[in-house]
Amino acid sequence: MTYPNQPPPPQFLGSSNTVFITETRFDPSYLKTPPGIIKSIILFNLIAFICIQASAFWSNGRGVFFNTVAAVGFIFSGALLALYVFHVVEKYHNLKWLKIELVGNVVLVFLFLIASTIVVAFGSAAYSAAGFFGYLSMVLYGLEAFLKVRALQAGDLAQGSRVGAAAPHVLTPPALP
Template sequence: MAATPNSPQSMGSTNTVFNTQTRFDPSYVRTLPGMAKIAVIVLNLLGFICIQSSAFWSNGRGVYFNVVAHLGLWFSLAMLLLYMFHVVERYHKIKWLHVEMVACGAIAFLYLIASTIVVAFGAAAYSAAGFFGYLAMVVYGFEAFLAARAVRAGAPAQGARVAAKPPHALAPPA
């Protein structure tokens, strides 16, 4: 519906509300980004276990895969805890979504390399680790996509965006 020249117009805006108290909130794990973080934590651990259970665990390919798995594990675990304890909301001036977007994109790329080189090795445990690595790569890519979409929309990393009601309606002069 288009506004006619003589109809009142309102100026709307939105405000972002941040609760800067650190508090534990387990409901984050039921959100899509929270479930993705849980998934990559599990996939990182499974890939690491596969490499460590192999007879070739000290091979350079396996060591590189484990470095990537540990990097992903600790980053995702730290971000999960920061979100669950609302530290991200407390320090809302830090561009958390940009950090997540770049880090998840980089880890996805590192997993592409790590998974490819361990699958090419040919050992069964390495192939299993490569499978979990490829799955982790997809989930990290999805996390980077979610963060990029949120950045583009101008959404806060954590906090509530509320619509502010205009104090009055503007009417054109008579």
């Protein structure tokens, strides 16, 4: 029975617990998740680096700058991939991992935009190939940054799990006059 001017009751009352396993362990299942697949950026960074190094103009300032950006991206993504695969992120859950990744990804987007543009403008075939992989890395870093923003807005954890314990709310009808 419904009564006038009465707000609808809440459906569930309950709480959730956050569970962290604080021991490091090797877990290759992270590589099959969307963030793990996106972290394959390290392969594109490596290929772009090799393209510049294989060029006759590897010591040109443009190539050196591009290789520096590619190396920074390789180290950043490789280190984070290792931290996630070995659950170090879960062990040190007090750090703001999602914000750290977001800032690093945004910085790398802009660095790859600049570096890829200047090597493509050089005109060498190897530089153009490196620029292609640089632009591809830029897009993937941008996608990962977008996913980190959405995770931060949703209040997600970098690694770990939340266990919900919802109990149904029992309504008692009001007393009759």
